Every structure is written in structure tokens, then in C-alpha cells.
Amino acid sequence: MKKLKEAARSSGLLFLFVFLAWPALVTAMDNGECFDCHSDETLTRENNEHGHINNLLFVDEGRFNRSVHHISGLFCVDCHTDIEALDYDNEVPHARQLAPVQCGNCHSESEAAFAESAHMQIRSKGISMTCYACHDYHYVSYLAGASVAEREDNFCAKCHNPHRSHDWLPKKEEHFAFVECTVCHAPEVPRHIHLKFFDLMTNKYYQGDEILEILGISYEQFMPLLDTDKNGILSRQEFEALELMLRQKNVHAIFHVELVAEMDPAAHQVTAEGAERNCEKCHTPESPYFNAVTIALPNKDGSVDHHRVERAVLESYSLRHFYIYAGTRVKLLDLIGIVLLGGAACGVLGHLTIRVLTIRLRRNKDK
């Protein structure tokens, strides 16, 4: 279902992209031409009266080629749309002053959501924030695979120190480590629980291909191998089988569990007033935030394969390093509790009853 939604969105983007890119393809202005000059690390602007963020005109080809936009087949001119042709008769083969790039041409939903965020309201104070204040522009990477820490370091923590506020929230450190900022701050964004393979010894996440190599399978074989009842969701048993397989290969990976926002334009609707501050929203077994639990297998290029896992896995000891009070409690312990408390209560009541019934016996004896 979610895969479908994602696919629909990217094919929409792809359509848009083909549409926009068409003229560029016709004039065959490939990136190589631009790099002829812009791979020169010393190339700088002659003047910067327009207040660009930097004077350097160097674009790192290697990094650009790893970016999501290059992977998705974008050319320089798909963003720098006002370069229609290069005229080598001039010293600079295109206009010295190019129009600002409109990310919203392709990401209109994100732009619309962003327009409603607290970060747009600061315009009234004369601060305007661009998309690339968070995302960068030439080197945008896939986001879905990033951990909470990476998401925070790359985005919000560049400008905010959340430890200075949030005094109403106990255990700030734990919350910021396990809950992405936007989970609370973007009320409309869908959330899900991410499970990633983590090696405690080296303090590193396993890449998807490392795990698959260990299991000796390819990306396509992951679910068919594990999902033995073929319902598309890994059950508790199937999940435990995966754990066992890894252990048999001598891999002692733990599952790192995090509460993250899904890749959705609504992540941009950041607000302070509407932010989640109700503890019981997460600290309850019925929390809507854990409806979707997925194993995230990061691909080499940074994109991520998500595989659904049954929610009950959260209450199992397979996820020993994650526990939300009241939210993911182990049901077996409740049973032990009932037995202990019930045992004590029955013992006391039984003893008391006999004591009352035998009062006469003791009175007679006293006489």
C-alpha cells in the first residue's frame, strides 16, 4: 500500500521530470559541458552583489553523481532551467546572473506543506529559509535510510539546541535519541518504527547488502526467504527465525529501534503550538505511532527497502534494547504479576478465614 503510494509519487515526479527535461535533452546539454568549467576548484564569482551563499562555483562531480537527483536522472539544466544553450562566444557561456532554482517546480507538495510551517512564519521577521537550508542542493541524499541522529544532525540540530527547551519532557536525551524531531513537530506526518541492524561491537549500522551477503541472498529474496506464510508481513516467529539465521552465521547484530517520520511532504509542516506533548500518545500499547513497524534495509545508493513486521515484535525480547513504558510492555510479565499478587491475596484471605472460623476453638482453650 505504502510502496504503491511512493511509487505513484515518484512516477509523478518522473513524469514531471521527463516533461521538464525534454527541451534539455533535445539541445543535448549534458552535465559534462558544465563540468568543463565548474569542476575547476578555483572558479569563483567575480562579484557577489546578490548575496549568494558562496562565491565558489565549484561543483564536486563525484558527490553530485551520488546525489538522489543524479541517480534519478536529473541534469544540471533541469534545475538551472534558464540556461537554454551555451554560447561559447562569450567569456561566460550563459547569463552571469541566473534565476534562483525553484525546488518547488518538482516538489510542489513539499513546498505547499513548508509554506504552512513555523519556518515560513519567520518571514514576517525578515528571515527567509530556503529548501536547501536543510537539504543542500547539489548533494541531496536519500533520507529514508538515515538514523534519528543523522536526521537531527543534518537538519534541525544545525540551528536549534533542543536541550535548551523541552524542560517539560523528562529523559530528553533518550527521547531525542529515539524519536525524530518531526515525529512530534509535524502533526500530520505518518510515523513508523524503523528496525535497523546494528553492531554493538563496532557501533555501526549494517548496510542492507552486508546483511544480505551474510544471509547469502539478494534484495528480492529477502521476503520470500523469511515470510514463510507469504502474507507480506514478518510475524514474530518469522522474525525470530531471522535472528536465529544471523546468529548461526555468527553475526551478533542487535536491532536498533527508532520512531521516525515517513518520507512525506507533511514532514515540512513544522509547528511549535501543534507539537505532540501528550505522553500517553506514545506511552500506551494502543499508540497509533507503532502501527507500522518495518525493517529498513539501506541500499548502496542510500535508498531504502522497507519490509513490514508484525507489531507484536515490539513486545518481544528480540528487541531488547528498546522499551517504551506502558507502550511495549511484555505481556508475559503481567501474567507473572497476576500469579504473584493473586497468590499473596489468596494466602492472606485463606489464613484470615481459618483464623476467624477457629476463634471459638481458641476461646474454649483460654477458659
Add this chain to the structure above:
Amino acid sequence: MSEKMIYIHPAPVRVWHWIHAAGIVALVITGFQIRYAEMLGIMPLRDAITLHNYVGFMVIIDYFIWLGYYLGTGKIKIYFPDLRTFVPNAIRQAKYYGFGIFKGDPNPHVMTPDNKFNALQQKAYVGLMFMLLPAQMISGVFLWRVKGYADYVHLLGGIKIIDTIHVILFFFFASFLIAHCYLATLGHTPLAHFKAMFTGYEEHH
């Protein structure tokens, strides 16, 4: 029947005991609220957690008062059974609670300041004060700073393992509380032991 009062609970012990008792009751109540946040509405989760943490530390400090007093005065030995007589004494005591008490037999154990606890109490309290309560305090402190003690938490197998220990002990303490309060009514009058823990004096017959 001659009645005489013996001084059985010195002041520091009485102070410790009531702080401890109030603390455990508060910990049990807030503990229930934390674990069953969605079912109980005694107080908001946030307050339950705050209170639980403060009271937890109060109980820890109180524990060291207890330990200091008993070690300092050397009275700690009343907690440790005499191994030669322990088994027969324990059997005798169990028989009394399960049988003799109903017939009005006298308690086989006679309380004195140097020999305050019967064999069953000794066994229970040694386990409680030297194993279960410390385990509860340590697991509680780890839960209090999961990130700060991350290394230890990982070493012990993760937060859920620590929490499991804490929760099982919690149920144990809650059950113990029920039994403890009931057993306290088994003095020569139902309130005798309670009074003694306030005044320090137990009536002797």
C-alpha cells in the same frame, strides 16, 4: 498473666521503617501507574515518573541509613540465622503459622532485642534487604539514566532485560507488602505489632 514491656525497636529503626514503608507504598502505586498508564488514572504519567524517581532515591538513601545503623551497632547479626538451629526452627515456625496459631498455641519464637526475628522472618528479610532491594535499586538507577549508563545497560542485555528484573521484583514487592501487612496483625492483638513499631515497645506475656 504478667505483662511487661520490652524495648524492641530503637528509634533509628522505627524512623527507617516508616520512611521505607511509605516509600515502598508510593513506589508501588506510581509503579502501577507507569506500567499501566493507559488503564489507570491515578495521576498523569509524567507526575508518576517524577514522583517514582524522587521516592526511589529516598528509599535508596533510607536503605543506607538502615545498613549504616545495623553495621555500626553490630546488630546486623539478628538478620543472619544460626545455621545449626535454622532448619528445625523454621519448620517449627511454619507449623505454628499454618496450624498452631489457630489452636491458640504460643508462638515458638520469643522476641528479644537481640533475637527479634523468627527463622522465617530472618530468611525473608535477609533475601529482601541484601538481594532483592539492592537489585531493585540498581535496576531502578539504570532505568533512570538509560543513556548515561548505556554501557552497563548493553552489558546486561538491554533496557528490556533490566526492566524485566525491575518489574518482576516490583510484583514481588507488591505481593510481599500484602503478606507483610497481614502477618503484622498476628501479634497477641491485631494491632500490637503496629503499635510497637511506633512506640518501640512490644508487650511480653
